[in-house]
Amino acid sequence: MLYLCLLFLTTVAQIPSTSQQPSPPTDIFLLAGQSNMAGRGGVTNSTLTHHPTWDGVVPPQCSPTPYILRLAADLTWVEAREPLHADIDFLKTNGIGPGMPFANTILMDKPGGRTVIGLVPCAMGGTSIKEWQKGSNLYNHLLSRADASVLSGGKIKALLWYQGESDTENAEDSELYGGRLKKFFTGIRSDLKIPLLPIIQVGIASGEGEYKEGVRRGQFGIDLVNVMIVDALGLPLEPDGLHLTTTSQVRLGGLLADAYRRFPSHPLATPLTNAAPISRISTIFFPFVGFLRFCCHSYV
Template sequence: MLPFFTLLLSAATLAHKIPIFLLAGQSNMSGRGGVAGNSWDHFHLTPPPCRPTPDILRLSSRLLWEEAREPLHADIDVHKTCGVGPGMPFAHAVLAGGSAPAPLGLVPCAVGGTAISEWGRGRRLYLNLVRRARAAVEKGGILAAVLWYQGESDTVSKVDAEAYGRRMETLVWDLRRDLDEPDLLVIQVALASGEGKYVDIVRKAQKGMKVRNVLCVDADGLQLEPDNLHLTTGAQVTLGQMLADAYLNHTAVSSRFVRDL
């Protein structure tokens, strides 16, 4: 028997199709905010924009809707300790912006330490992303956007860094085809850090993409944890708001365009 809360969520989804946001990429998307060593102090390191509410749902690893709460990727990015990422503050800000009906759904798919080549069509991470996206749609959702934060692993090799733009464009087109969403919105984050010395090459590719409905939010300058790789909790909250602003501005412009036709 399904838990009572899950039954309530299933009933709630019948009222309208819930907007779905796919969270994909590597560790800064799955979230390391507030993580020290192998622990995350969830009692003291969960600011208001990251706190749970029945208006924000999460697709679990078992493909069930549940109330979203940090860490969103705990059962997805299972080989590392997860903390705060940008997903919850993004969702809170989108709801506050009034452009999406409640509830909305987050679909965590990010896995730390992964290169963009590992997200290629037919590979495990890509197949899981598509599988979870389809499951979310089947369970009452409609795809609103992909939030993508990845590339730190591609800064180690110059060859990988220089191939990043092409690989990212291919990923976008493959996702749109396999999800049957030719205009699917993708909001990517330009790196704030990297594992190697070719960060600037990857950032240039991210900021220079000329694919329709692909936006870029620049994380450069956001505060990093002592490892100089992962965003702090405060930085993740800021990034979530930045991603929400990009989404809200884009949807507002799109709505005005449709009305003017």
């Protein structure tokens, strides 16, 4: 009897615990920009308090899993849950953003149990591109969180960037946006020591002012390799006319994942050239990369 009890205890001890925390992230993604990256899906003004409130609705595409982690404000890895930016953009009311649907989509491409995705929220609502320039608090905050994210051995795979609405308020800022954005991208790559870091930016769908087209010209005019643009124009907005709805954020997360899949994964692969919207992204590939994409759609 004692032998059977010992045998049972030994067998139970060898069964993996389903609640066991997975390994640290292997594939790390930086999320930066302003409110639409932080996530305002499902956030509306309460008719009772007249203050922004989140409806708490989490779509299936944003469901948590032990294989998607987020870097919390205290620089620890925790299981990712909406709202991703709750302790980062903490002065604002956060809701659904594109990060979770992006990560869940990417996770479907990966071998089960071998890949843990790490999301690094860094977006801050209401910020302009001038506030993200090299040496600024936001820039340094992004760098410090990026540096902390790789201490456990993971690799930064891409920067997801959604910003520009605050630069639509005057003509000068909108016209200078492209140059400032290029300097930001170049600086981040240099300081992270990842010169060909994949960057996926989002073409703005709205703005706080009337000069949206100037910002969009700057976004679509970026002439850096391994920079893609996903266009949010046309996605439904919340009643404020500025922020994407929950449904739109889920759709955007899928578009960002589609764009990421198009980056060559091998460091010696031919880089992508120039920016183009996801709807016509195939026009920016060199012939070899186009052939590679045709043969191996989910190569990355």
